[in-house]
Amino acid sequence: MIKAILVFNTRGQPRAIRFFESCSTELQQKLIRESYQIISKRDINACNFVEYNDNKLIYRQYATLYFVFVIDSSESEYDIYELIHIFVQCLDQYFENVCELDLIFHSDKVNHILNEFFMGGFIVERSPDLILNDIRTQIRLERQDSGVLKQMGSKIKSVVDTKTEKMKLDVEKKFDIKL
Amino acid sequence: MKFPDLSMSTPVRLRDLIRQIRSAKTAAEERAVVQKECAYIRDSFRDEDNTWRCRNVAKLLYVSLLGYPAHFGQLECLKLIASTRFTDKRIGYLGAMLLLDERQDIHVLITNSLKNDLNHSNQYITGLALCALGSICSPEMSRDLGGEVERLMKSTNPYLKKKAVLCAVRIIRKVPEQFDVFQNSVRSLLTEKNHGVLLTATALVIEMCQQNTHALQSFRKLVPNLVRILKTLIMSGYSPEHDVSGISDPFLQVHLLRLLRILGRNDSEASEAMNDILAQVSTNTENSKNVGNAILYETVLTIMDIKSESGLRVLAVNILGRFLLNNDKNIRYVALNTLLRVVHVDQNAVQRHRATIVECLKDADVSIKRRAMELCFALINPNNIRTMTNEMLEFLGTCETEFKADCTSNMFLAMERFAPSKRWHVDQMIKVLTTAGNSVRDDIVSSLIGIISSSSDLHGYTARQLYKIIRNDITQQPLVQVGSWTLGEFGDLFVNGQYEQPHGEEHIQVTENEITDILERVLNWSISTVVTREYAINALMKLSTRFPNCSDRIQSIMTYYACNMNLELQTRAVEYTSLFTKHNIIRPSIVERMPVLISNSSSNPNANEQQEQIYQEENPSNDAQINHVPPNEPVVDLLKLLDEPIQTNGSIHPHEQQQNPLSSNPLTDLLFGDDISHNHLNNNIIPPMVALDKNGLRIVFTFEREDTLLTIHSKATNATQYPITNFIFKAAVPKTFTIELYPPNSTIIPANNSGEIHQIIKILNPNKDKLRMRIKLNYLFNNSSMGDEAELNTFPEQCYN
Numbered sequence: 001m002i003k004a005i006l007v008f009n010t011r012g013q014p015r016a017i018r019f020f021e022s023c024s025t026e027l028q029q030k031l032i033r034e035s036y037q038i039i040s041k042r043d044i045n046a047c048n049f050v051e052y053n054d055n056k057l058i059y060r061q062y063a064t065l066y067f068v069f070v071i072d073s074s075e076s077e078y079d080i081y082e083l084i085h086i087f088v089q090c091l092d093q094y095f096e097n098v099c100e101l102d103l104i105f106h107s108d109k110v111n112h113i114l115n116e117f118f119m120g121g122f123i124v125e126r127s128p129d130l131i132l133n134d135i136r137t138q139i140r141l142e143r144q145d146s147g148v149l150k151q152m153g154s155k156i157k158s159v160v161d162t163k164t165e166k167m168k169l170d171v172e173k174k175f176d177i178k179l
Numbered sequence: 180m181k182f183p184d185l186s187m188s189t190p191v192r193l194r195d196l197i198r199q200i201r202s203a204k205t206a207a208e209e210r211a212v213v214q215k216e217c218a219y220i221r222d223s224f225r226d227e228d229n230t231w232r233c234r235n236v237a238k239l240l241y242v243s244l245l246g247y248p249a250h251f252g253q254l255e256c257l258k259l260i261a262s263t264r265f266t267d268k269r270i271g272y273l274g275a276m277l278l279l280d281e282r283q284d285i286h287v288l289i290t291n292s293l294k295n296d297l298n299h300s301n302q303y304i305t306g307l308a309l310c311a312l313g314s315i316c317s318p319e320m321s322r323d324l325g326g327e328v329e330r331l332m333k334s335t336n337p338y339l340k341k342k343a344v345l346c347a348v349r350i351i352r353k354v355p356e357q358f359d360v361f362q363n364s365v366r367s368l369l370t371e372k373n374h375g376v377l378l379t380a381t382a383l384v385i386e387m388c389q390q391n392t393h394a395l396q397s398f399r400k401l402v403p404n405l406v407r408i409l410k411t412l413i414m415s416g417y418s419p420e421h422d423v424s425g426i427s428d429p430f431l432q433v434h435l436l437r438l439l440r441i442l443g444r445n446d447s448e449a450s451e452a453m454n455d456i457l458a459q460v461s462t463n464t465e466n467s468k469n470v471g472n473a474i475l476y477e478t479v480l481t482i483m484d485i486k487s488e489s490g491l492r493v494l495a496v497n498i499l500g501r502f503l504l505n506n507d508k509n510i511r512y513v514a515l516n517t518l519l520r521v522v523h524v525d526q527n528a529v530q531r532h533r534a535t536i537v538e539c540l541k542d543a544d545v546s547i548k549r550r551a552m553e554l555c556f557a558l559i560n561p562n563n564i565r566t567m568t569n570e571m572l573e574f575l576g577t578c579e580t581e582f583k584a585d586c587t588s589n590m591f592l593a594m595e596r597f598a599p600s601k602r603w604h605v606d607q608m609i610k611v612l613t614t615a616g617n618s619v620r621d622d623i624v625s626s627l628i629g630i631i632s633s634s635s636d637l638h639g640y641t642a643r644q645l646y647k648i649i650r651n652d653i654t655q656q657p658l659v660q661v662g663s664w665t666l667g668e669f670g671d672l673f674v675n676g677q678y679e680q681p682h683g684e685e686h687i688q689v690t691e692n693e694i695t696d697i698l699e700r701v702l703n704w705s706i707s708t709v710v711t712r713e714y715a716i717n718a719l720m721k722l723s724t725r726f727p728n729c730s731d732r733i734q735s736i737m738t739y740y741a742c743n744m745n746l747e748l749q750t751r752a753v754e755y756t757s758l759f760t761k762h763n764i765i766r767p768s769i770v771e772r773m774p775v776l777i778s779n780s781s782s783n784p785n786a787n788e789q790q791e792q793i794y795q796e797e798n799p800s801n802d803a804q805i806n807h808v809p810p811n812e813p814v815v816d817l818l819k820l821l822d823e824p825i826q827t828n829g830s831i832h833p834h835e836q837q838q839n840p841l842s843s844n845p846l847t848d849l850l851f852g853d854d855i856s857h858n859h860l861n862n863n864i865i866p867p868m869v870a871l872d873k874n875g876l877r878i879v880f881t882f883e884r885e886d887t888l889l890t891i892h893s894k895a896t897n898a899t900q901y902p903i904t905n906f907i908f909k910a911a912v913p914k915t916f917t918i919e920l921y922p923p924n925s926t927i928i929p930a931n932n933s934g935e936i937h938q939i940i941k942i943l944n945p946n947k948d949k950l951r952m953r954i955k956l957n958y959l960f961n962n963s964s965m966g967d968e969a970e971l972n973t974f975p976e977q978c979y980n
Binding site for chain 2: 020029043045049076077081082083086105111115120122124126127130142144145
């Protein structure tokens, strides 16, 4: 079974975490820190499977994010390696060209997608299309609750906000200033 | 007077909060922002504000992601779950999953809401409830809601079905008694068409099999169904909804293979049914893509675990060999790992890929190198020892320091077992020591000394070789230690030319002074470690009699060192000086040549003998070296319990004590004329001894003794009415003894004393110490595994005296 799913960036800041085994906040943060330390030191060409106490860390790097799955010995490492890719593909389809900012500002949506994929440490569904259908239906339900127009407006605003944020970061990086 | 805070009429949006946190420049600033927001959220929770509760909880979940405590939001999540709005319920359940777990008491409060939601008409709400239940359910909740989950498992909606099945997995884990409730529905689940349901159903069956062996047996009947599903998956053409890189639903294939592995283990009938499909999967899956490799890997694991036919096993090993040639690091790592497991079972199949494995030694990745090294050592056999040693020497020269210690220990073991000749052995070991530098374990030095001493025809030759190396370079401590010892013992043979001249090498003529020079240099050099200097000072002492011309010079060195700051060196120097002066008469006999050390590592190629090594290495791959009669592997652990302090006698230092049992007490022997030749054949009848008599199992030892060798015949009988199977007997003795356990004649003791297990144990007791033994038994009795331990102190005196 999968013990935990961690997503953190290249500086160690967590972007999405889900633990399938109950553990305290301190333990969770400790795990995140230690995984970051182990994985950030690995070479690009090194193997993606690392042993950690009794468990294994399977990780993949996408741009500035590390996606780490902590599994125990009953899962196959290769299987999970592919699964990470499917999960990221799903995020990509949902957010359209996903980047780290999307994960930051929409962490609740990321959690909902995670819920559809995994439950209790096991895989529920592994087809991104089916999952996205379900997610979109649920969003429609949410809109019905609070009025469609308001939701449309807020969706447009959220997209605009994210894009502005991205542009702002680009300008900052390009000209090396702080806006 | 308190003024109302008008600026905070609507709470801050989640996105704004995130922005604020990100714009904080220091950790302290971030903490301040978060704390302010948390305080606000706490206030608003207290005010029972329904409209914005879900936004506040969403913010709370975000800060909990960053690591801040968020437990005060738990009750709010419950309120959100109870609301009717979908948004509220969604955030509420998410919060419950992230913030609550079994350890909090309030989690049972959501049971009622869960029950209502599990019966909701909207499938998404039911889905949310199932998700939450699957993540955090506790035993009480499982008992209450198990019935609902079972009902949902039978629903026609696949969305709900698959979630319900995974819920069931969790429930069975928490409350094993609920098992029967779900067992009956499993069969119908496997006939579903929906892949999601099949995936989760396999997970459920795997979990059930792991918990309950009866279920495992009843599920074996499902093997034909599973085989059929797998077949349709492979044979069916392209189906867009399940396709991943050209393969149809690889995850389902992998899970089915895993289930087949669990069902086929130890069962020949089920394994036979699977043979065809496994062969088909192996040949049809293309291995150019990652997903294909994942399926092939799972197939290989399955073939190895079940009772497959040999053709299939060969196929599996070939697949692994192909993996090794792949460029992708992950695949090679995985292949090496699996080959390590295979090689213990079937060495010959893996031999074919030896060349590829040796290539992997040169890989840049550390974990691949380590696996390749372990595998190489497992593959060494008498035929390839020479080539493999050369490869390993090359590897030793270029590998990282962390590998060197393991590598040298393993090489030593391998050479010990398979060396074609003593001389080759000594040569190679010298090369190993030269290459490895200082990262050699201490016991290797001692073992090598043992080997040198036992090969009496090579004494002079070894001295020569070592001299040649040491005269140029005294930086490598282990090498210098061995060299000093050899020169000390056999330097006179070297000087007098009493050795076999190696062909094609220059003839080295050396004088006594030159050897003394080197030893003195080692002794005086500040970089030599204390241990090395101890070796050097002993060697010099020995040479004082062998090289009579240098005797004065050596005496002055000793006198000089009698004031040395190091306690050990000073003690020895003082004692040796007194040997020169007061006890000069007995000096020759004390430092005369050592008898052959009774080395416990035998180069005997007889593969059946079990050897227990006094020089224990903690390296787990050693278990691969020790032969495959499993009962005697963990003897090493037992020995630690019997750690006896080694007796130090007078002027003999601890190092030599271990290797020098027979001359343990020369002073007293000489002075009191003790009869060392206590070696009468003590063939008096030794009474048998009952080692163990417990629960119907009775073990009796009968003895035969020849001088220092004691042969024990162990007979185990079973007086109960059930037979004892898988009987494993382990024994350990203190460090001064040597024990050899021969394999027993069987591992089954029939019931009612109708048969027995006979095992021979040989014990060498050169010190004639009191014999103590610790035995440990493991066996299967009446379908339950039992273990027993006993310490035996009451051996009859004639065994050891």
